Amino acid sequence: GAVVSQHPSWVICKSGTSVKIECRSLDFQATTMFWYRQFPKQSLMLMATSNEGSKATYEQGVEKDKFLINHASLTLSTLTVTSAHPEDSSFYICSASSPGANVLTFGAGSRLTVL
Amino acid sequence: DAKTTQPNSMESNEEEPVHLPCNHSTISGTDYIHWYRQLPSQGPEYVIHGLTSNVNNRMASLAIAEDRKSSTLILHRATLRDAAVYYCILRDDTGGFKTIFGAGTRLFVKA
Numbered sequence: 001g002a003v004v005s006q007h008p009s010w011v012i013c014k015s016g017t018s019v020k021i022e023c024r025s026l027d028f029q030a031t032t033m034f035w036y037r038q039f040p041k042q043s044l045m046l047m048a049t050s051n052e053g054s055k056a057t058y059e060q061g062v063e064k065d066k067f068l069i070n071h072a073s074l075t076l077s078t079l080t081v082t083s084a085h086p087e088d089s090s091f092y093i094c095s096a097s098s099p100g101a102n103v104l105t106f107g108a109g110s111r112l113t114v115l
Numbered sequence: 116d117a118k119t120t121q122p123n124s125m126e127s128n129e130e131e132p133v134h135l136p137c138n139h140s141t142i143s144g145t146d147y148i149h150w151y152r153q154l155p156s157q158g159p160e161y162v163i164h165g166l167t168s169n170v171n172n173r174m175a176s177l178a179i180a181e182d183r184k185s186s187t188l189i190l191h192r193a194t195l196r197d198a199a200v201y202y203c204i205l206r207d208d209t210g211g212f213k214t215i216f217g218a219g220t221r222l223f224v225k226a
Contacts, residue, residue, distance in 0.1 A: 004158075006158075032211065032212065034212075034213065034214065043200075043202070043216045043217060043219060044153075044216040046215055046216075049213060093158045093159070095158070095159075102147070102164075102208045102212065103164060104159075104161065104212055104214055105161070106151075106158030106159045106160065107158050108157055108158050109156070109158045111156075
């Protein structure tokens with residue numbers, strides 16, 4: 001079945017630094033990928049829709065200059081948290097839909113801790 | 116997006132069936148009913164989806180009310196590995212796959 005891989009699975013960084021999270025569709029091409037964040041004991045919140053070859057579409061309230069999304073190929077989308085602060089600490093999850101299937105496959109998530 | 120309502124939590128005994136309800140009274144004619152679940156510290160995984168008819172797969176069954184205003188996810192024999200948060204989601208699959216999650220139901224399974 002369709003597999004979505006995220007890297008890194010966890011990362012710890014200092015406040016003020018930038019962190020990049022990768023999301024790859026391993027056995028299919030994905031023109032669209034979705035990025036979510038999840039705080040402890042809360043549901044997933046959609047941050048943005050990543051579109052291959054064009055700009056991402058951000059949900060209301062999500063700062064596009066803070067969370068940079070690049071979808072340069074049909075199998076890779078990256079989320080960069082710029083100038084990270086402790087309040088950005090969260091579980092970031094990406095997802096994609098394989099062609100012909102109308103269900104989403106999710107990555108295992110990336111846990112970011114900002115000190 | 117049409118809203119869904121689920122109980123915050125439910126409890127089940129191992130080896131017994133579990134019926135997880137979902138209300139979606141404002142569902143539109145083109146909305147599919149999707150169920151995903153999320154195990155602790157993992158990304159969500161697809162469980163099942165349907166439009167009007169009941170659906171069965173190796174993981175679960177989905178029973179959809181005739182008026183489509185509610186549905187029930189059925190786990191036929193709960194195991195400890197089924198302890199997770201279950202999300203009932205409505206999505207118009209004709210317009211892309213943008214998926215909005217509600218609060219879900221946390222299922223506890225007792226040995």
